[in-house]
Amino acid sequence: MSGSYKVSYKEDMAIFQNLWVKVWLIIFIILAVFSPILLNRYQLSILNEMGIATIGALGLNLLIGYTGQLSLGHGAFLAIGAYTSALLTGKLGIPFFLSLPLSGLMASLLGLVVGIPSLRLKGLYLALGTLAFAFIVEYILFHWDLTQGDLGMAVKRIGIGDYVIRSQRQYFYLIMAFATFAVICTKNLDRSKIGRSFKAIRDRDIAAEAMGIPLAKYKVMAFGISAFYGGVAGCLMAHYNRWIVPGSFDISLSIAYIAMIIIGGLGTVLGSVLGAILITGVPHGIVYVVDLLKGDYPALSGFIIDFKLGIFGLIIVLTLLFEPKGLFGVYQRTKVYFKTWPFKY
Amino acid sequence: MKTRTTILSLLVGTFLLFSMSSAWAAEVRGVTDTEVKIALLVDFSGPGKFAGPPISMGVKTYVDYVNAQGPIHGRKIKLIIEDNGILPNTTLAAAKKVIFKDEIFAIGFNLGSSGSSAIIPLCEENKVVLMPHGANKRFYSPGNKWVFVPYSTQYNMASRAVDYILSQNRKARMGIIYQDDDFGRDGLNGARDAAKFHGTKLVKAAPYKMGTIDMSPQVRMMKEANVDYILCWTYIPQTASILKETKMMGWDVTLIGNNTTAYRLMFPIAKQLAEGYLAVTPFAPWEDVSPKVKDIIRKYSDFPVVDKAPFPAPMFLASWVYFAAMIEGIKNAGRNLTPETLIKGIESINQLKMDGMCPDMSFGPKRHVGYFSSRVLRADTKNMRFHEVAPIADPKAPQD
Numbered sequence: 001m002s003g004s005y006k007v008s009y010k011e012d013m014a015i016f017q018n019l020w021v022k023v024w025l026i027i028f029i030i031l032a033v034f035s036p037i038l039l040n041r042y043q044l045s046i047l048n049e050m051g052i053a054t055i056g057a058l059g060l061n062l063l064i065g066y067t068g069q070l071s072l073g074h075g076a077f078l079a080i081g082a083y084t085s086a087l088l089t090g091k092l093g094i095p096f097f098l099s100l101p102l103s104g105l106m107a108s109l110l111g112l113v114v115g116i117p118s119l120r121l122k123g124l125y126l127a128l129g130t131l132a133f134a135f136i137v138e139y140i141l142f143h144w145d146l147t148q149g150d151l152g153m154a155v156k157r158i159g160i161g162d163y164v165i166r167s168q169r170q171y172f173y174l175i176m177a178f179a180t181f182a183v184i185c186t187k188n189l190d191r192s193k194i195g196r197s198f199k200a201i202r203d204r205d206i207a208a209e210a211m212g213i214p215l216a217k218y219k220v221m222a223f224g225i226s227a228f229y230g231g232v233a234g235c236l237m238a239h240y241n242r243w244i245v246p247g248s249f250d251i252s253l254s255i256a257y258i259a260m261i262i263i264g265g266l267g268t269v270l271g272s273v274l275g276a277i278l279i280t281g282v283p284h285g286i287v288y289v290v291d292l293l294k295g296d297y298p299a300l301s302g303f304i305i306d307f308k309l310g311i312f313g314l315i316i317v318l319t320l321l322f323e324p325k326g327l328f329g330v331y332q333r334t335k336v337y338f339k340t341w342p343f344k345y
Numbered sequence: 346m347k348t349r350t351t352i353l354s355l356l357v358g359t360f361l362l363f364s365m366s367s368a369w370a371a372e373v374r375g376v377t378d379t380e381v382k383i384a385l386l387v388d389f390s391g392p393g394k395f396a397g398p399p400i401s402m403g404v405k406t407y408v409d410y411v412n413a414q415g416p417i418h419g420r421k422i423k424l425i426i427e428d429n430g431i432l433p434n435t436t437l438a439a440a441k442k443v444i445f446k447d448e449i450f451a452i453g454f455n456l457g458s459s460g461s462s463a464i465i466p467l468c469e470e471n472k473v474v475l476m477p478h479g480a481n482k483r484f485y486s487p488g489n490k491w492v493f494v495p496y497s498t499q500y501n502m503a504s505r506a507v508d509y510i511l512s513q514n515r516k517a518r519m520g521i522i523y524q525d526d527d528f529g530r531d532g533l534n535g536a537r538d539a540a541k542f543h544g545t546k547l548v549k550a551a552p553y554k555m556g557t558i559d560m561s562p563q564v565r566m567m568k569e570a571n572v573d574y575i576l577c578w579t580y581i582p583q584t585a586s587i588l589k590e591t592k593m594m595g596w597d598v599t600l601i602g603n604n605t606t607a608y609r610l611m612f613p614i615a616k617q618l619a620e621g622y623l624a625v626t627p628f629a630p631w632e633d634v635s636p637k638v639k640d641i642i643r644k645y646s647d648f649p650v651v652d653k654a655p656f657p658a659p660m661f662l663a664s665w666v667y668f669a670a671m672i673e674g675i676k677n678a679g680r681n682l683t684p685e686t687l688i689k690g691i692e693s694i695n696q697l698k699m700d701g702m703c704p705d706m707s708f709g710p711k712r713h714v715g716y717f718s719s720r721v722l723r724a725d726t727k728n729m730r731f732h733e734v735a736p737i738a739d740p741k742a743p744q745d
Contacts, residue, residue: 042445142525150527151462151483152433166470168445242466245459247433283435287442309390 015187032176036169044168046284051175052236053276055182057260058269059229062186064258065266066195067222068202069118073130074257076137077227079249080107081234083147086155086244096158096239103235104228111227115220134254141246152245155238171240178236182229186269189225198222199267263319265328274327282312374471375450376682379416383408383671384425384449385664386439387456391430396456396660400478401426403661404454406646407668413645418680422672425449429460436460437467444471451687453671454478454664458527465489472684474674474691476667481531485714486745491684493691495670495706495715496663499528499603502625503535503576504740505719506601509625510574511543512735520549520572522563522587524579532578532603535740542742548572558582564590567598577602581614588618601625607722608659612729622724623734627703628659630722630731635700638662666703670715673697673706704737717744 006012016022036044060074084103088094094102117129141147158165158174165171189195197218200208209215238244256279264275286304293300304311323329375382385404389397408424411417425447429439436457443449444467451474455461461477461484468475468491475492477484482500484492497505503521510517521536523529533550540546549570551563560583567575575591577584577600584606591598600622607624609631615622642661670691675682677690692713697706706715721735 040445042442045441045445149530150459151481152459154466241437241463242470243463245433245463247459248437248463252432253434283438284442287438291446 013191015184015191032180036172041168044172046281048168048171048175048240050277050280051172051179052233052240053257053260053280054179054273055236056230056233056257057264057272057276058182058186059226059233060257061261061264061266061268061272062189062198062229063222063226065261065268065271066190066198066202067219068205069115069219069222070123070127071130071223071226072127072251072254072258073114073134073137074226074230075249075251075253076134077107077111077230078234078237078253079137079141079244079246080110080227081231082155082238082244082249083141083153083234084231085235086153086238087146089156089239090154095160096156097160100232100235104231107231107234108224108228111223111225111230112220114227115223118219118223119216131251134251138246138250141249147246150246152243152248155242155244157242158239175236175240178232182232183269183273186272190269194218194221202267259316261326263316263326265326265331268326268328270331271326271328274331278327282315286311373450373683374444374448376420379420380423381417381420381675381682382423382425382447382449383451383453383668384427384443384447385454385668386427386429386436386443386452386460387454387664388431389428391432391435393431393456397428399660400454400456400664402646403664404668406642406661407665409645410641411668411672417672417676418682420675420682422675429456431457431460433457433459433463437463440464440467444468444473449473450682451671451684452476454667458484461492465492468492474671474684474687476671478663478667479528481527482534482744485712488713490688493670493674493708493713493715495667497604497627497704497717497719498535498714499531499578500535500538501717501740501744502603502627502719503532503578504539504717504742504744505721505738506576506603506623506625507536507539507543508738508741509623509721509735510576510601511545514573517573518548518571519545519574519576520551520567520570521547521576522551522553522560522567522579522583523576524555524583525552526555529578532576536576536578539740539742547576553579553583558586560586561590563587564594568594568596572598574599574601577606579603579606581606581610584611584622585615585618588615588622592618599623601721604628604659604719607731609729609731611724612726617726619724620726624722624724624731625719626659626722627716627719627737628662629702629720630733632730633733634662634702638700638702662702666699666706666715669697669699670694670706670708712745 016025035047056078063069063071081103084106085099088099088102089096114130114133118126121129142150147153165174197213200211200213201215201218205215260275260279261272263278265271290304385401387397387400388394404424408422412421425443427439427443429436453476455475455477456479458477458479458481461475473491476495477492478496480494480496480498482498484494510519519540521533523533537547549566549572551566553560553563564587575587575598577587579602584602587600602624604626607626611619673694674687674691677693678686692708692710694706694708699705704716704718708715718737718739720733720737722731723734725732
């Protein structure tokens with residue numbers, strides 16, 4: 001007989017549940033440490049984008065996947081985080097390591113405000129409410145003199161005292177540290193009272209309320225926490241790209257984040273990570289394919305460019321069609337396959 | 346306790362690696378003894394995809410022509426064309442790809458102003474000279490060491506439009522319909538500043554959101570303000586809509602627009618309504634472009650309908666002009682080609698002859714814009730072409 005038996009609550013609540021998880025963690029750390037030595041700057045820049053997307057996706061998954069509150073305004077929270085940090089560091093001279101939590105808090109504060117209608121609205125109506133919020137944020141960023149319109153504004157480099165982060169390698173270590181921290185925080189949240197309340201609300205809010213879970217508190221809290229993650233991701237994105245324009249945070253960004261968590265797997269931490277990797281990676285993968293074919297098959301590479309968005313959409317549709325549980329479902333099936341091999345079940 | 350120690354060790358390890366990491370070894374990226382890699386970032390897949398083929402064809406034609414004349418200081422130009430999807434995020438991804446993966450030396454053309462803004466820090470960090478198209482006054486004033494604009498901006502053209510209107514009617518009442526983004530607002534600012542310079546003002550300004558086609562509210566606002574001229578800082582579909590609305594109102598008002606409407610695509614869309622429509626552009630109408638330029642295009646371009654509509658001449662030629670400035674800069678930089686010598690090379694361009702296609706170009710250490718001037722064209726629907734009604738001239742109001 002195989003399998004792990006948990007004989008105490010402590011074991012059941014452990015973040016690293018078994019030896020395999022720990023082995024994978026060690027492999028991840030080794031890869032993370034040596035990646036910058038093995039990869040070039042372009043590949044590292046893709047990993048950096050994935051790291052930032054992971055933080056944002058974790059936040060949105062807490063709201064949609066864990067709590068069941070639909071939101072089309074996640075891009076706006078990233079924008080709030082990005083602009084808050086840009087203004088704090090640029091105009092007030094506040095150091096990055098202070099502006100980072102402050103931008104998360106600012107996004108969180110506005111997230112709490114957006115969360116209030118969630119007490120009355122559900123499903124598509126809530127989605128429309130959050131969409132309206134995103135449009136308001138976009139309009140303000142376009143028209144407010146402080147944010148300098150759609151040509152955007154410069155953002156300072158990340159610095160700790162005299163030490164300034166410049167290279168992709170340095171950004172990689174920083175972003176991966178934050179992404180790992182965000183994953184651990186989400187894992188912790190998942191197994192806490194808050195996480196369980198979120199899931200209870202998602203599964204049946206009336207039943208949750210009957211069990212004594214205050215809906216108002218936890219629904220608004222979910223928006224606040226989700227927005228905090230979004231704000232932090234936005235802040236990192238701003239300082240990484242060093243220039244922000246409102247166009248970078250439009251509805252397509254919110255949709256990309258929704259795609260990440262649906263494809264990755266709703267209500268799972270690993271799903272958020274895998275979804276962020278896939279959705280961020282696909283456009284770059286297409287670029288690699290186009291480059292590969294450009295020389296020998298220029299017409300084919302032209303066709304791929306023409307239908308780039310279509311190909312991207314097709315990948316999403318096929319994933320949803322054949323793997324509705326997302327990449328997390330694939331992971332689970334693979335795990336079970338090896339666990340039960342050579343038997344089918 | 347054990348978990349805490351593990352996490353602490355990981356954090357310390359990460360910090361140590363982080364502090365030890367150093368920048369990659371520096372060298373002149375994109376330059377070998379025999380080749381210089383220059384990037385063209387243009388839209389093939391996004392909202393501006395209509396511009397991709399003519400622009401890339403224009404640049405390819407010009408680069409083929411230049412390479413056929415022989416290497417520049419022993420080096421041929423290698424063109425790297427990349428789809429930038431025109432949006433800020435996609436442009437940033439494209440710029441990273443050409444800089445980090447393809448290792449280009451400079452970006453000779455990037456379509457889209459907000460995308461260009463988004464990649465400026467990347468270009469600064471990696472010492473990449475950038476030439477943004479869809480340029481805004483902010484690209485040269487206050488400007489940036491690494492950014493050069495070889496084209497009149499919307500600010501310059503709107504100033505020129507106001508000069509023209511007031512030269513026709515000193516007491517003209519002017520209104521403006523503009524797209525509520527950097528493109529339209531640059532035009533609005535140019536027109537406002539020029540009107541102020543002439544001691545007058547715009548009597549009405551009516552914005553619209555990008556993508557809007559129905560211009561009836563904006564035209565009604567203009568009618569209520571009783572304007573004599575409407576400045577249209579709009580694209581072709583919106584301009585055609587304005588023409589239609591004024592016709593439906595039976596209102597005889599003169600429209601004057603920008604370079605994006607000054608080509609033959611106006612005629613199949615606006616049809617007879619386009620008669621008398623005025624447009625400000627730095628470029629000569631295609632029919633007036635010098636035979637020398639047309640011969641080069643015929644010889645080096647595989648574009649089949651050079652002399653027929655709807656040959657998208659302005660976009661084709663605009664990209665050509667950008668690379669003309671870049672290649673002149675490379676020539677001026679000499680054999681020792683580095684990002685810094687390229688900047689000096691471009692800054693030393695003085696009255697670069699453009700064969701009447703557009704104004705001759707000059708740059709300088711304090712002037713990173715090729716020219717401010719433009720001309721005024723008038724639409725002739727019978728012959729489906731534009732005629733010049735006012736020659737190339739600088740706007741009267743200060744442009745810096």
